[in-house]
Amino acid sequence: MAATIYDIAKKAGVSIATVSRVFNNSENVSDKSRKKVLAVADEVGYHPQVYAQGLASRKNNTLMIVVPVISNYFFMEILGGVQDKLSDLNYDLSIFNISPNKDLKKQVEHVLKRRWAEGYLFVSVHLKDEDWESFTKYNVPITLVDEYFEGFDSVSVDNSQGAYRAVKALYDSGHTKIAMLSAYEDSKPIKDRLRGYKKALKECGIPFNGKLIVKGDTMNRDGFTERAGYEAMKKILALKPRPDACFCASDIQAVGALKAMQDTRISIPIIGYDDIELAEYMGLSTVRQPMREMGFFATQNLIDRMNNPDKTVSQTIYTPELVTRTSISVNGRSKDT
Amino acid sequence: MAATIYDIAKKAGVSIATVSRVFNNSENVSDKSRKKVLAVADEVGYHPQVYAQGLASRKNNTLMIVVPVISNYFFMEILGGVQDKLSDLNYDLSIFNISPNKDLKKQVEHVLKRRWAEGYLFVSVHLKDEDWESFTKYNVPITLVDEYFEGFDSVSVDNSQGAYRAVKALYDSGHTKIAMLSAYEDSKPIKDRLRGYKKALKECGIPFNGKLIVKGDTMNRDGFTERAGYEAMKKILALKPRPDACFCASDIQAVGALKAMQDTRISIPIIGYDDIELAEYMGLSTVRQPMREMGFFATQNLIDRMNNPDKTVSQTIYTPELVTRTSISVNGRSKDT
DNA sequence: CTGAAAGCGCTTACAG
DNA sequence: CTGAAAGCGCTTACAG
Numbered sequence: 001m002a003a004t005i006y007d008i009a010k011k012a013g014v015s016i017a018t019v020s021r022v023f024n025n026s027e028n029v030s031d032k033s034r035k036k037v038l039a040v041a042d043e044v045g046y047h048p049q050v051y052a053q054g055l056a057s058r059k060n061n062t063l064m065i066v067v068p069v070i071s072n073y074f075f076m077e078i079l080g081g082v083q084d085k086l087s088d089l090n091y092d093l094s095i096f097n098i099s100p101n102k103d104l105k106k107q108v109e110h111v112l113k114r115r116w117a118e119g120y121l122f123v124s125v126h127l128k129d130e131d132w133e134s135f136t137k138y139n140v141p142i143t144l145v146d147e148y149f150e151g152f153d154s155v156s157v158d159n160s161q162g163a164y165r166a167v168k169a170l171y172d173s174g175h176t177k178i179a180m181l182s183a184y185e186d187s188k189p190i191k192d193r194l195r196g197y198k199k200a201l202k203e204c205g206i207p208f209n210g211k212l213i214v215k216g217d218t219m220n221r222d223g224f225t226e227r228a229g230y231e232a233m234k235k236i237l238a239l240k241p242r243p244d245a246c247f248c249a250s251d252i253q254a255v256g257a258l259k260a261m262q263d264t265r266i267s268i269p270i271i272g273y274d275d276i277e278l279a280e281y282m283g284l285s286t287v288r289q290p291m292r293e294m295g296f297f298a299t300q301n302l303i304d305r306m307n308n309p310d311k312t313v314s315q316t317i318y319t320p321e322l323v324t325r326t327s328i329s330v331n332g333r334s335k336d337t
Numbered sequence: 338m339a340a341t342i343y344d345i346a347k348k349a350g351v352s353i354a355t356v357s358r359v360f361n362n363s364e365n366v367s368d369k370s371r372k373k374v375l376a377v378a379d380e381v382g383y384h385p386q387v388y389a390q391g392l393a394s395r396k397n398n399t400l401m402i403v404v405p406v407i408s409n410y411f412f413m414e415i416l417g418g419v420q421d422k423l424s425d426l427n428y429d430l431s432i433f434n435i436s437p438n439k440d441l442k443k444q445v446e447h448v449l450k451r452r453w454a455e456g457y458l459f460v461s462v463h464l465k466d467e468d469w470e471s472f473t474k475y476n477v478p479i480t481l482v483d484e485y486f487e488g489f490d491s492v493s494v495d496n497s498q499g500a501y502r503a504v505k506a507l508y509d510s511g512h513t514k515i516a517m518l519s520a521y522e523d524s525k526p527i528k529d530r531l532r533g534y535k536k537a538l539k540e541c542g543i544p545f546n547g548k549l550i551v552k553g554d555t556m557n558r559d560g561f562t563e564r565a566g567y568e569a570m571k572k573i574l575a576l577k578p579r580p581d582a583c584f585c586a587s588d589i590q591a592v593g594a595l596k597a598m599q600d601t602r603i604s605i606p607i608i609g610y611d612d613i614e615l616a617e618y619m620g621l622s623t624v625r626q627p628m629r630e631m632g633f634f635a636t637q638n639l640i641d642r643m644n645n646p647d648k649t650v651s652q653t654i655y656t657p658e659l660v661t662r663t664s665i666s667v668n669g670r671s672k673d674t
Numbered sequence: 675c676t677g678a679a680a681g682c683g684c685t686t687a688c689a690g
Numbered sequence: 691c692t693g694a695a696a697g698c699g700c701t702t703a704c705a706g
Contacts (some may be wrong), residue, residue: 017685057686068418073408134524358675393700
């Protein structure tokens, strides 16, 4: 049906080798041949097929991002950084969205085995060390983003430190009964952020109280949703004695939390996490991660490794910064009306 | 380096044909052979390479979604619907994110030419009819989502009707000076929604006034951002005479608009568009499209066409519905404090 | 149920 | 600058 390199070669009166060279930007083609080939190819809409190219050349010029949840601001920003980096490079970018209904490790393995891409960027894929370890045998360039494993290059953020800074800020503005609006407790970010929360309390001389760690009831997306935030804040506000401030594990939960405070007409200062675009428009104080830079750098890193498979593994850890807005003093909404 | 079908065949003591059959779930393999092959394959982490399979079988079992902006709620929901549909089918799903910096048509053509997937879902890709027409020659299954072209199957929503309903609702609750918080005027959704806006006004006997169509200054993502919404609402509130209600072209802009109203302490009823998850938590009235169903249905449609290339082209158009929350009467926020 | 062999559409030394 | 030919790692009739 579709034209092949043979058709083009015949029509252009050259060999298939020449056609191939034209499409691979080889310099060893006369201008005349090149023009002729291009003209014929354009006419029939020909372009080498990825699968044939991939097999013959043993490379496919594609990078693949593997990610569990596309629908979140963190990923979008990372993606932006990746695309910035890739924009002048000649790589195709494909995104594989891990399905929440199937086994995570199996899916990762599936992708790796099929040798779809030349390099992989795993974003927010959290696996046990032994699982990551088992993937080293595929011997393919991998960079981890928002995850840490000593066997692969990684780019992550110090979640514990971020939480620490948020809680510390709350303490510094005079609060001592600080709740943590949490999510699924086994999720990686929650574990890390809880650690930071505890560390801050300890440093401030406040005893840890498990009752102040509250999550919602809705646990899709591990509880990182508006709804779960809403549910959790309702519980927090019903606590006796009532907490006088709250660190939220994510901005998206904070949105729900804000709504819960509105509905109950009780406001306490809160700090979120992520600095999603909305945060600015909700006056939400939060903890910001340099997402775009992370995506950019991770891509750079991956490409470096592809070009030099033997370079030593590097771990890059960014420190998040606190962004202060109105929500830290009082609920940003209440003030304005 | 990596194992091939020959290695597995040798180790398992069978021919490569048998190994191939095992991986293609052919029934004509003895249990003994199958087990042996699977055992060996598992041991070395073997799996047929996509590129070799793709070339030899002339199919690759993958569907590709091509989309300009991943980072929006509409797309996320569409994706959810696609994944729902695909969950038990044996297709891989790959996402190609059109880069905003390069020529749209060229990128689409690039993807199509390379024959990456067996079927394509174009989501919110807006092209001229003649461009779509030129792609028919590739003769590959394509379904358009949120776009209409008579030559391909399509699944879309009646944007004009959605806007019409919103404006009508505003009128019905007593408003006559209704502004439209717009975005980049050449974008497809804006053109359609403006049409609905005009239609509603006409029906209500209100003369159209171009001054009431206002967009922001920041035009990235065609102005569908919080920032652009903020900017536009500031302008709207400064208009004399001041509009007494506003139809926003998207929820995300409405978020900015809400903030602008807070900052200026002037509130007028607004209705958004999309019904993003946040809307509920902001009390935002809006126009809802059945996104998940659309994704599900479009995928079904695409697969049908792949199985039956000659079936007649079908156009499916959904009608959006109005979701009423507090923002339609007064700014949902102001009430609560 | 199984294997030998042709073929998928390219790339890439090699020789000229 | 150019072409003939081997090879990439699979699938799939075909014959048994």
